[in-house]
Amino acid sequence: MRPLLAGAVARLRRRRGRALLAALGIAAAAAMTGAAVTVSFNLHDGFARSADAAGMPDVIVHFDTRDAALVMGRVRSLPNLAAASYQLEFRSQYVRAPGRVPITSGDLFGTVGMRHGYAIVAGRDLSGRPDEVVVERGLADQWHLRPGERITVGDAAHGGSVLALVVGVAVAPDNVAYPLAAGARIWMPYRTVRRIDTTGTAKSINIALLWVNDRSQLDVTLEQARSAGYGLHGLTIVTREGVGVLIDGAAGIVIALLVAVSLGALAAAGVMVAVSSRAEVQRRLETIGLLRAIGASPRAIAAAAGVEAAAVALPAAALGLVVGWWAADGASARLLEALNQLPRGATLLLPLALSLLAIVALVTAAAAWPTWRACRRPTAAMLRDAELPAGSRSLRLPGGAVGLGIRIALRRPIRTFSTAIVVASSVAVVLLLLALATTLQRLENDPTTIGKNYQLTSHSSVRALPRIRRLPGVADAAQRFSTPVVDSFQLGEAFNLVAYCGNRLAFEDPPLSAGRRATRPGEVEVGQGLATALGLVPGSTLAVQFSDGDEARFRVVGIVRTLDNDGRMAYVRPDREFCTFRGGQTVIKLKDGADLASVTAALNLTGNRPSTVGGVTSRNAQFLGVVAALLRTVAIIDGLVCLYVLAQMLALTALERRTTVGLLRACGADRRQVALLFFGVAATVVVLAAPVAVVAERVVLGPQAAQLAAPYATVSLRAGTAAVLVSLAGLGAIAAGASAWVARRIMSEPVTRLLRDG
Amino acid sequence: MANLGATLRGVRKSVGSGAARRTLLNGVDLELGAGTLTAVIGRSGSGKSTLLHLLGGLEPVDEGEIEVAGVRVDRASPAELVELRRHAVGFVFQFFHLLPELTGEENVMLPARLAGDGAIARERARALIDRLGVSDAATRLPGVLSGGEQQRLAVARSLVNEPLLVLADEPTGNLDEESGLAVLQLLRGVADAGQAVLLVTHDAEASALADRVLTLRDGRLIG
Numbered sequence: 010m011r012p013l014l015a016g017a018v019a020r021l022r023r024r025r026g027r028a029l030l031a032a033l034g035i036a037a038a039a040a041m042t043g044a045a046v047t048v049s050f051n052l053h054d055g056f057a058r059s060a061d062a063a064g065m066p067d068v069i070v071h072f073d074t075r076d077a078a079l080v081m082g083r084v085r086s087l088p089n090l091a092a093a094s095y096q097l098e099f100r101s102q103y104v105r106a107p108g109r110v111p112i113t114s115g116d117l118f119g120t121v122g123m124r125h126g127y128a129i130v131a132g133r134d135l136s137g138r139p140d141e142v143v144v145e146r147g148l149a150d151q152w153h154l155r156p157g158e159r160i161t162v163g164d165a166a167h168g169g170s171v172l173a174l175v176v177g178v179a180v181a182p183d184n185v186a187y188p189l190a191a192g193a194r195i196w197m198p199y200r201t202v203r204r205i206d207t208t209g210t211a212k213s214i215n216i217a218l219l220w221v222n223d224r225s226q227l228d229v230t231l232e233q234a235r236s237a238g239y240g241l242h243g244l245t246i247v248t249r250e251g252v253g254v255l256i257d258g259a260a261g262i263v264i265a266l267l268v269a270v271s272l273g274a275l276a277a278a279g280v281m282v283a284v285s286s287r288a289e290v291q292r293r294l295e296t297i298g299l300l301r302a303i304g305a306s307p308r309a310i311a312a313a314a315g316v317e318a319a320a321v322a323l324p325a326a327a328l329g330l331v332v333g334w335w336a337a338d339g340a341s342a343r344l345l346e347a348l349n350q351l352p353r354g355a356t357l358l359l360p361l362a363l364s365l366l367a368i369v370a371l372v373t374a375a376a377a378w379p380t381w382r383a384c385r386r387p388t389a390a391m392l393r394d395a396e397l398p399a400g401s402r403s404l405r406l407p408g409g410a411v412g413l414g415i416r417i418a419l420r421r422p423i424r425t426f427s428t429a430i431v432v433a434s435s436v437a438v439v440l441l442l443l444a445l446a447t448t449l450q451r452l453e454n455d456p457t458t459i460g461k462n463y464q465l466t467s468h469s470s471v472r473a474l475p476r477i478r479r480l481p482g483v484a485d486a487a488q489r490f491s492t493p494v495v496d497s498f499q500l501g502e503a504f505n506l507v508a509y510c511g512n513r514l515a516f517e518d519p520p521l522s523a524g525r526r527a528t529r530p531g532e533v534e535v536g537q538g539l540a541t542a543l544g545l546v547p548g549s550t551l552a553v554q555f556s557d558g559d560e561a562r563f564r565v566v567g568i569v570r571t572l573d574n575d576g577r578m579a580y581v582r583p584d585r586e587f588c589t590f591r592g593g594q595t596v597i598k599l600k601d602g603a604d605l606a607s608v609t610a611a612l613n614l615t616g617n618r619p620s621t622v623g624g625v626t627s628r629n630a631q632f633l634g635v636v637a638a639l640l641r642t643v644a645i646i647d648g649l650v651c652l653y654v655l656a657q658m659l660a661l662t663a664l665e666r667r668t669t670v671g672l673l674r675a676c677g678a679d680r681r682q683v684a685l686l687f688f689g690v691a692a693t694v695v696v697l698a699a700p701v702a703v704v705a706e707r708v709v710l711g712p713q714a715a716q717l718a719a720p721y722a723t724v725s726l727r728a729g730t731a732a733v734l735v736s737l738a739g740l741g742a743i744a745a746g747a748s749a750w751v752a753r754r755i756m757s758e759p760v761t762r763l764l765r766d767g
Numbered sequence: 768m769a770n771l772g773a774t775l776r777g778v779r780k781s782v783g784s785g786a787a788r789r790t791l792l793n794g795v796d797l798e799l800g801a802g803t804l805t806a807v808i809g810r811s812g813s814g815k816s817t818l819l820h821l822l823g824g825l826e827p828v829d830e831g832e833i834e835v836a837g838v839r840v841d842r843a844s845p846a847e848l849v850e851l852r853r854h855a856v857g858f859v860f861q862f863f864h865l866l867p868e869l870t871g872e873e874n875v876m877l878p879a880r881l882a883g884d885g886a887i888a889r890e891r892a893r894a895l896i897d898r899l900g901v902s903d904a905a906t907r908l909p910g911v912l913s914g915g916e917q918q919r920l921a922v923a924r925s926l927v928n929e930p931l932l933v934l935a936d937e938p939t940g941n942l943d944e945e946s947g948l949a950v951l952q953l954l955r956g957v958a959d960a961g962q963a964v965l966l967v968t969h970d971a972e973a974s975a976l977a978d979r980v981l982t983l984r985d986g987r988l989i990g
């Protein structure tokens with residue numbers, strides 16, 4: 010055994026180039042794994058982890074500002090209650106700091122009680138001093154704000170203002186972070202908010218944070234809370250679980266895709282490791298046969314092969330995992346920040362260490378197992394089979410170096426086809442990522458992507474509609490009404506009610522996923538998000554409570570997919586009387602090819618000042634950028650897997666066909682012709698892989714990924730022609746690059762050594 | 768000798784380094800005339816194959832001058848060596864080195880295709896295959912051919928670009944007596960057709976067919 014191990018070590022030293030190539034492949038697979046583990050473990054329980062760290066309340070109750078004593082009395086009567094805190098939220102406030110661009114979207118929270126539902130990530134919590142504030146991490150990051158700096162909150166011209174000391178930076182996972190959320194949250198002592206908000210009564214609050222003793226009994230507490238909420242207007246009850254479903258839902262698409270991509274790449278890397286090990290065993294068959302002939306046991310030979318593989322795999326996998334972690338950690342941390350969640354930190358070490366063990370075990374087994382199997386064969390057969398299998402049938406293929414390369418590739422059909430499958434998987438994933446990026450871009454800029462077919466809005470009256478419709482470039486205009494409401498059965502669900510006077514579908518056409526369109530007053534189409542939250546199906550009743558306390562009931566006739574307000578939308582058809590007397594917003598649809606600027610100018614001249622409609626996510630460009638960065642990271646690593654797979658296959662071919670290259674060079678082949686030979690080998694793989702990749706993405710991956718996004722929007726994730734062409738061009742470039750690299754390496758060797766070693 | 772296929776003057780070549788350094792050629796002078804078959808014999812490891820490799824530009828020379836078809840091989844750039852191997856030199860190897868994916872005819876055509884003469888290569892290859900008596904092997908893959916057939920195809924391959932110099936390294940070393948003799952007679956025919964042939968061999972028959980027989984001993988050619 011010891012001589013065999015010594016031989017393995019000596020072989021590694023002697024064949025450094027080959028060991029390096031194997032190490033690169035293992036490192037690429039490990040990088041993929043490292044990225045997958047980092048992203049998955051950071052994101053998959055991000056909300057629960059952060060909610061625990063922040064001590065997030067089990068129930069958050071919003072209501073119109075009421076006397077604190079009244080609310081506290083009702084809250085104290087609730088069953089299963091462990092603790093409660095109260096806040097006065099004062100929205101859309103002016104916030105400024107030296108050297109920063111001021112904002113008017115500060116959401117101030119005056120706190121009453123010891124528990125605030127956020128986790129301090131820098132500095133400390135409020136101590137009770139009146140001039141202290143804690144700011145949310147989103148704002149701190151945007152403004153590069155640190156504890157110890159001062160900010161001014163509120164506008165002296167409209168109420169009051171306070172110069173406050175930032176004592177801490179906090180993360181509150183019950184909402185996404187600023188600027189993904191419209192408002193930047195700032196927590197301060199209750200009496201400080203009262204100094205800014207001069208409109209309220211002395212002891213008024215509008216938020217109650219509730220912690221329960223037993224979460225399994227939460228429904229009892231909620232039921233009582235709804236009863237106790239009698240008389241409170243604008244009541245919205247949000248549970249911790251509900252927030253988690255909402256926030257994790259959006260991230261879930263990304264996580265599922267990343268995990269799928271990573272597992273695919275991992276499988277691909279595993280196949281490549283197995284294939285290269287098999288090739289290595291084939292190459293060493295004669296040596297193995299000789300070792301068996303002189304009495305070495307199969308166990309010792311297999312163990313030596315395993316040790317040799319492990320010696321390469323351990324450092325390579327460790328390096329790859331670190332690279333993967335490094336590449337993905339920044340992007341996933343930014344995503345977590347956007348979601349107001351906390352990274353895993355050092356606890357990520359355990360899954361990374363387990364990944365290291367798994368990769369080393371896989372590589373070791375992939376080397377030892379085929380060696381063991383080879384050792385079980387008769388020695389004479391091993392010595393005989395060490396030769397390249399003799400061909401017996403000529404193939405009608407193009408001549409020249411490329412044609413010869415194709416023939417050489419087809420001489421090893423298992424290797425060629427398995428490589429093609431690995432490359433096809435990688436390219437399919439790249440195609441999916443490109444389709445995703447395109448979709449994200451469209452979501453950012455194109456309102457029609459999320460079911461809106463109008464480009465401009467204006468705060469005009471119904472009477473202005475005929476005039477607007479006559480303007481050049483305007484195809485149609487209608488009055489749209491949107492109002493925030495709550496479900497009056499369960500009280501906890503807030504959503505937007507939208508009504509159009511006229512043909513809504515001409516302006517807003519979110520795809521129908523169940524049922525039919527609302528065609529009569531009293532009927533409603535609800536968004537998938539709302540349907541999920543309230544368990545609505547066609548035929549259900551939706552009870553709506555308006556902000557003024559009025560209530561209306563609608564029959565659900567359809568479920569639609571919309572990204573607006575996380576799918577918490579309801580579309581109704583109002584009666585004629587409503588349309589005559591209500592205000593609303595004018596939505597304007599342009600003719601095909603109409604100039605947006607000209608129409609905008611014309612509207613301005615008529616006194617109907619328009620606004621451009623962005624996609625639903627236009628405010629969320631930063632979030633989309635973070636997701637896109639994460640996808641790009643995975644795509645780059647995936648592209649590297651393609652490069653490695655092709656380079657390794659070519660290197661194996663070069664190793665096996667040294668005599669062929671030597672002969673070609675002896676016959677006058679130059680570097681270009683040798684590169685073309687290897688390009689022929691690579692091209693065979695590419696030609697086999699390309700259609701498989703396109704079909705796999707269009708038929709399997711794209712539709713499956715679109716299915717994941719289905720609750721939010723109907724998006725086509727089938728790669729377009731441009732994406733296919735770009736990917737295939739990239740694949741061609743990778744094939745050419747890998748061929749040139751292998752040719753360069755083998756051309757640097759003397760012809761006589763190539764002929765002799767063959 | 769009016770037309771010289773190749774000349775070597777004061778050629779030295781060593782292999783290995785340090786204590787393991789060994790001088791294979793120690794001031795070799797040689798002239799290979801067109802239309803002659805020269806045989807070099809010597810013990811294993813005496814440097815016979817190295818001599819061929821130096822002439823074909825497959826290995827660099829340590830010292831001395833080598834000229835093939837008017838090209839100074841010892842000074843040639845890589846691109847010039849490629850041109851030399853394409854047009855001026857043909858190799859025949861002991862182990863044939865036919866590409867297993869190509870038919871006999873395609874193997875013969877290979878050097879011509881590499882030189883960009885693909886269009887006329889087929890005609891020339893067919894003529895050579897007929898001349899060397901391996902027409903039956905033209906459409907078959909090497910894996911199903913006998914050693915003799917393979918070596919004849921290898922000889923045809925070495926001639927397809929009509930080189931001035933044919934270098935044959937132990938061409939009969941892997942063949943039975945009958946096939947070996949046939950190959951030697953082929954090479955004799957090549958020389959008779961006007962090309963310079965340098966043959967490295969252990970085969971006594973070769974000496975009988977050669978115009979000159981040289982022995983490589985202690986790094987020097989003794990004639």
